Amino acid sequence: MQPTDLPAPDADALAHSARLSALLRETIAAHGPLPFHAFMERCLYAPGLGYYSAGSRKFGALGDFVTSTELGPVFARCVAAALAPSLQLLGADADWLELGGGSGAFAEHALAALALREALPARYLMLEPSAELRVRQQARLRERLPKDLYARVQWLERPPETPWRGVLFANEVIDALPATRFTLRGGEVFEEHVALDGAGAFVRRDRPADALTSAAVRHLERTLGRAFADGYRSELLPQLPYWLQAVAGTLEAGLALFVDYGYPRAEYYLPQRANGTLRAFYRQRVHADVFLHPGLQDLTASVDFSALAEAGQGAGLELAAYVPQGQFLLAAGLEQIHAEAAVGLDAAGLYALAQEIKRLMLPEAMGERFQAMLFARGLAAAALPAELLLADRRARL
Numbered sequence: 001m002q003p004t005d006l007p008a009p010d011a012d013a014l015a016h017s018a019r020l021s022a023l024l025r026e027t028i029a030a031h032g033p034l035p036f037h038a039f040m041e042r043c044l045y046a047p048g049l050g051y052y053s054a055g056s057r058k059f060g061a062l063g064d065f066v067t068s069t070e071l072g073p074v075f076a077r078c079v080a081a082a083l084a085p086s087l088q089l090l091g092a093d094a095d096w097l098e099l100g101g102g103s104g105a106f107a108e109h110a111l112a113a114l115a116l117r118e119a120l121p122a123r124y125l126m127l128e129p130s131a132e133l134r135v136r137q138q139a140r141l142r143e144r145l146p147k148d149l150y151a152r153v154q155w156l157e158r159p160p161e162t163p164w165r166g167v168l169f170a171n172e173v174i175d176a177l178p179a180t181r182f183t184l185r186g187g188e189v190f191e192e193h194v195a196l197d198g199a200g201a202f203v204r205r206d207r208p209a210d211a212l213t214s215a216a217v218r219h220l221e222r223t224l225g226r227a228f229a230d231g232y233r234s235e236l237l238p239q240l241p242y243w244l245q246a247v248a249g250t251l252e253a254g255l256a257l258f259v260d261y262g263y264p265r266a267e268y269y270l271p272q273r274a275n276g277t278l279r280a281f282y283r284q285r286v287h288a289d290v291f292l293h294p295g296l297q298d299l300t301a302s303v304d305f306s307a308l309a310e311a312g313q314g315a316g317l318e319l320a321a322y323v324p325q326g327q328f329l330l331a332a333g334l335e336q337i338h339a340e341a342a343v344g345l346d347a348a349g350l351y352a353l354a355q356e357i358k359r360l361m362l363p364e365a366m367g368e369r370f371q372a373m374l375f376a377r378g379l380a381a382a383a384l385p386a387e388l389l390l391a392d393r394r395a396r397l
Contacts, residue, residue: 006292007283013296020049020295025200033193033205041178043294045129051295052130052176068259068325068366069106069171072356074337075329076109079257082332083167084119086255086383094254095166096121097156099173099247101128104137106171111149120152121166127156127247163252170247171259174308177243179235179278179301182209182217184228189214192233194291202291212238223306224269234269234276235301241311248315253378256317259325261370262303264396269304277302305371306397317375320384321392326367329360331387 009017024042028034034042044051068075087094096114098107107124114120128134134155141150181192183206190206191213197203209217216238221227228234237243248256262268268277280290282297290299309319323331334357341353361367374384 006285006287009293009296014293016049016054017293017295020046023049024194024202024294025196028194028196033195033207036181036192036194036204037178039194039202040290040299043299044176044178046295049295051298052133054132054295068360068370069102069109071359072353073109073113074334074341074353074356075360076106077113077337077341078329078332078334079106079169080110080113080117080119081337082328082385082388083169083255083257084114084117086379087114087119087121087167089379089383090165090254093122093165095123095125095164097125097127097160097164097166097168099127099168099170101126101133101137102171103133104140106169107137107153108141108144111145111152115149120149122152124153125156125160126153127159129157159247160250163250165253166251167254168248168251168256170257172261174237174240174258174260174303175262175300176298177237177239180213180216180238181233181235181276181278182213183233184217184230186230187227189217220265220269223265228269229271229274232271232274234273235278236304237307240307241314244308244311245315248312248317248375251317251377254376255320255379256312256375256377258303258308258373259328259370260303261366262305263371265304265306266396268302268306303371305373308373309394309397312373312375317377319394320374320376321388322371322373322394322397323388323391324363324368324393325370325372326361326363327391327393328372328388331385331391333385334361 020043023046024034024039027042042050045053047053087096096110101107107126111120111124126134126137128137138155141153145153183190183192185206189209191209193205193207194202195205216236217228220236278290278299278301279286279288280292280297280299282293305322309322312319338353338357342350345353359365363369374388376384
């Protein structure tokens, strides 16, 4: 049933969604039910039609959701402060690689902060698969950055294929990877698919899982020390080790920082979380109807940070720290950055800054729901803030 409190799309948006829906129906009619991860991949990334491939506004108060990078400059300044010493230690040829990039706000604020700390990378690389978002990012940064900073920015369509040194940064990227949905019946693993009912509506169908998905679920059960109950339904990312190897495998020396919402495995797969974490974002509202208006809403699942730690170590990276976002920001010098940002602001500006800090830090907002995981390769831990290493919570993984 469609949620009743969602704004109605306009005629153009509905026509756009209808085109993607027709493509999905044709695919299902021709090839049978789609694994949910394939359905999600098309909803998000189908060329010209998927949520991240089309031209609608996604980020910020006028879009579907707000990320830490869109609230203001504080988040980017903290990340820059935490990683600048490592960037300097890596030398003048070190690069910064941002996965995704959203509106370009993080790159704008991070480059300005790195310049003030005399820690500019040789190149600021943005790996952005969406042509539409690349255009928006280029326009924003060309307009707002000094020419010498903008000259350092380059856009990539695929990860670096030759060895490089520097920093890899990804904010709210892993949650948008197409998720595999699984359930248990009679102790056997089934995978969720998307089929059509008699009226052509999208419906859920479960089919026996393939060997990769079954092995991934059994690995979860072994590490959790218990079997999933029949009927339990959740999601996982069997492709995560391969994806991480693809994006970070050529990092010769440096850091990789991932910030996202999620849990360590024992909290992700709690018995009471029996329908997983999959959800949709549409116009600042979160709801559960992932079949509604394909192409117009974001589909996302929380991150299993234990799986991310395993994937990083499998890719030859060393886990350096795992902390809630609030702890990461404090360790990066949030209090000083807050004080600096407040200089010269009027009452309205100070209020906006306070609201930004609250969103970033309060446990019920982003402070605890979002986690930061930092990996290193060929870099001494001494380059990282001592407070960050002291706040490490890897024992929860």
